[in-house]
Amino acid sequence: MEVTARAPGKIILSGEHAVVHGSTSVAASINRYTYVTFRLPPSSECDGLLILHLKDMGLKFSWPIDRIKEAVANFGSHTPLGPKSCPKECVKCLASLVEEQQIPEANIAIASGIIFFLWLYTCIHGYRSATVTVSSELPLGSGLGSSAAFCISLSGALLAQSSSISLDPRKNDWLAFDESELDLVNKWAFEGEKIIHGKPSGIDNTVSTYGHMIKFRSGDLTRLKSSMPLKMMITNTRVGRNTKALVAGVSERIMRHPDAMTSVFSAVDSISNELVMIIQSTATDEISLTEKEEKLEELIEMNQGLLQCMGVSHASIETVLQTTLKYKLSSKLTGAGGGGCVLTLLPTLLSSTVIDKVMAELKSCGFECFTAGIGGNGVEICFGS
Numbered sequence: 353m354e355v356t357a358r359a360p361g362k363i364i365l366s367g368e369h370a371v372v373h374g375s376t377s378v379a380a381s382i383n384r385y386t387y388v389t390f391r392l393p394p395s396s397e398c399d400g401l402l403i404l405h406l407k408d409m410g411l412k413f414s415w416p417i418d419r420i421k422e423a424v425a426n427f428g429s430h431t432p433l434g435p436k437s438c439p440k441e442c443v444k445c446l447a448s449l450v451e452e453q454q455i456p457e458a459n460i461a462i463a464s465g466i467i468f469f470l471w472l473y474t475c476i477h478g479y480r481s482a483t484v485t486v487s488s489e490l491p492l493g494s495g496l497g498s499s500a501a502f503c504i505s506l507s508g509a510l511l512a513q514s515s516s517i518s519l520d521p522r523k524n525d526w527l528a529f530d531e532s533e534l535d536l537v538n539k540w541a542f543e544g545e546k547i548i549h550g551k552p553s554g555i556d557n558t559v560s561t562y563g564h565m566i567k568f569r570s571g572d573l574t575r576l577k578s579s580m581p582l583k584m585m586i587t588n589t590r591v592g593r594n595t596k597a598l599v600a601g602v603s604e605r606i607m608r609h610p611d612a613m614t615s616v617f618s619a620v621d622s623i624s625n626e627l628v629m630i631i632q633s634t635a636t637d638e639i640s641l642t643e644k645e646e647k648l649e650e651l652i653e654m655n656q657g658l659l660q661c662m663g664v665s666h667a668s669i670e671t672v673l674q675t676t677l678k679y680k681l682s683s684k685l686t687g688a689g690g691g692g693c694v695l696t697l698l699p700t701l702l703s704s705t706v707i708d709k710v711m712a713e714l715k716s717c718g719f720e721c722f723t724a725g726i727g728g729n730g731v732e733i734c735f736g737s
């Protein structure tokens with residue numbers, strides 16, 4: 353029996369980092385996914401191993417189930433009914449199991465994701481043999497929520513074949529979980545984001561779970577319905593970074609300049625709320641659409657300025673901003689910054705010639721450039737043979 357879950361990546365339209373400190377943020381899913389396939393071998397095929405295959409990286413890890421049991425048994429991990437944080441001591445034990453696998457230096461950042469995999473697996477399925485395969489259309493560590501999509505697709509696939517969730521395995525199509533199941537998938541994945549990010553706000557896992565466009569503040573989710581078409585270009589600077597370090601850097605800046613940072617976060621909160629008002633306003637004639645796009649562009653620029661105040665921009669991001677500005681287009685970093693991806697609003701009346709030109713110029717700088725469909729479904733699953 354086999355089940356595959358897919359979970360989308362995301363863009364943050366406004367409010368990254370500030371959302372960790374209580375400000376409002378707006379995010380939308382994108383049509384690029386991480387896929388996790390979970391296969392429980394028939395009982396005759398009990399080889400006593402848990403196998404994790406990371407297809408894109410060409411890496412395959414395996415652990416004797418007994419070794420995993422030894423590492424986590426003291427922490428009473430088998431808790432299929434509810435999300436449970438991985439205790440610090442257990443993270444250490446699992447980290448040494450991961451170290452034994454000798455991950456290539458270039459891929460060392462995936463260790464935290466694998467620790468979550470081992471924790472989640474034993475919590476939901478105890479000590480059974482299985483094979484789990486992961487593949488992704490999202491660049492890792494680039495601001496498009498690869499960590500959240502990984503945690504959500506993993507939680508979705510493992511929970512879909514657990515006692516906590518009962519979906520009809522006969523349907524051979526992408527299926528949605530019901531609301532309470534989505535909540536469970538989301539809560540488990542948040543535990544993974546805690547291991548990977550250190551101090552996540554929960555926005556990335558939440559938008560990957562529920563999809564579409566959301567407003568998020570202090571753990572509270574509001575689903576948004578945009579009344580205007582939003583076309584975004586995403587530029588990947590290909591400069592690697594990790595969210596945990598960037599989030600920690602902002603916290604350090606708060607310690608040094610608490611009052612100034614409070615004002616920065618409050619400005620971001622106002623920007624996100626204004627952005628929500630604009631995208632939900634129902635005036636739809638062409639003039640007001642252009643006006644709304646101009647306001648959005650200004651808010652995007654203001655948010656980027658505040659992200660610079662937080663210290664999370666990067667020379668490569670500045671290059672993208674300057675390049676798009678030559679074409680009168682507004683951009684901001686998306687996700688944790690420090691490199692990674694930049695978002696550019698493409699107004700409805702912008703000619704395709706301009707889009708082609710700006711993309712060509714960005715590509716000539718060595719960046720990857722694409723437009724993504726935004727606001728599609730969240731996590732879904734599909735049962736195989």
Ligand SMILES: Nc1ncnc2c1ncn2[C@@H]1O[C@H](COP(=O)(O)OP(=O)(O)OP(=O)(O)O)[C@@H](O)[C@H]1O
Pocket residue numbers: 386406461462463464465466486487488491492493494495496497498499500502548549556593594595596686687688689
């Ligand atoms: N397909 C995958 N396979 C294994 N681990 C993954 C995968 N995708 C993400 N991860 C885990 O997530 C980490 C990257 O997460 P990180 O939060 O730094 O970046 P991001 O989620 O892409 O960007 P942002 O948080 O800014 O949206 C990887 O180092 C790894 O631990």
Ligand SMILES: C[C@@](O)(CCO)CC(=O)[O-]
Pocket residue numbers: 364367368369370371372495497549551552553554555556595599686687688
């Ligand atoms: C930087 C951050 O705000 C968004 C990363 O996509 C971190 C978080 O909210 O967990």
Ligand SMILES: [Mg+2]
Pocket residue numbers: 497498499500549556595
């Ligand atoms: Mg992340």
